Amino acid sequence: MIETIVFDVGETLTKDDRYWAAWADWLQVPRHTLSALVGAVVARGGDNTDALRLVSPDMDIASAYHARESAGRGEHLGEADLYADVRPALGGLQKLGVRVIVAGNGTPRAAELLRALDLPADVIATSGDWGVAKPDPAFFARVLEVAQAGPRETLYVGDHPAHDIFPAKQAGLRTAHIRRGPWGYHWADDPAVVDTADWRTDSLTALAALIARRETAPTG
Secondary structure: OOOOEEEEEEEEOOOOOOHHHHHHHHHHHHHHHHHHHHHHHHHHHHHHHHHHHOOOOOOOOHHHHHHHHHHHOOOOOHHHHEOHHOOOOOOOHHHHHOEEEEEEEOHHHHHHHHHHHOOOOOOEEEEHHOOOOOOOHHHHHHHHHHHOOOOOHEEEOOOOHHHHHHHHHOOOOEEEEEEOOHHHOOOOOOHHHHHOEEEEEHHHHHHHHHHHHHHOOOOO
16 A cells, blocks of 8 residues: 655656756757757766766856856746646645655755645655755655655655666665656666566656555455
């Protein structure tokens, strides 16, 4: 029985369009160029920061982030950045009595912006809040602390195999891979993802409906 569902943030709940557009503008390269570099990074199994360093190899990303903030060009998240299925899926799960957690890699500022959206979630946190980032096992230890459920009763939902599915499974959690965003689409049919994920889905509402059927199915 699934008691708690934990959701990744980028390309699970939120679209990363604005994120990459802002970085492209800051680095003064065409937005399409940076998007294409993200695609190249995805194809070779790299990390987000790899795409930025392809543009500026010597860039200190933390310093650049703070410079953007100081210039008034920092992070923004609004209703338009959410995928359309987020509110109905999360709200529906809460009505079922499922504990809903949002926990992904991100800055403390990202956590503030997410909380300001008043999502139907019991807890919202980022790696910046916790001081540890995925795929570190310590991140998933914190996930289980806030989940208030055992690993087999906790489901982690994400798009990135190396950051979400594999480390969550290694921590003993159930996992669901969502086919959205560059990583989600590219790795959706990868044999390791197919073997590791307990569920694979194209939408959060479809996943929520599946959970609802399982939770309300008669027993005995």
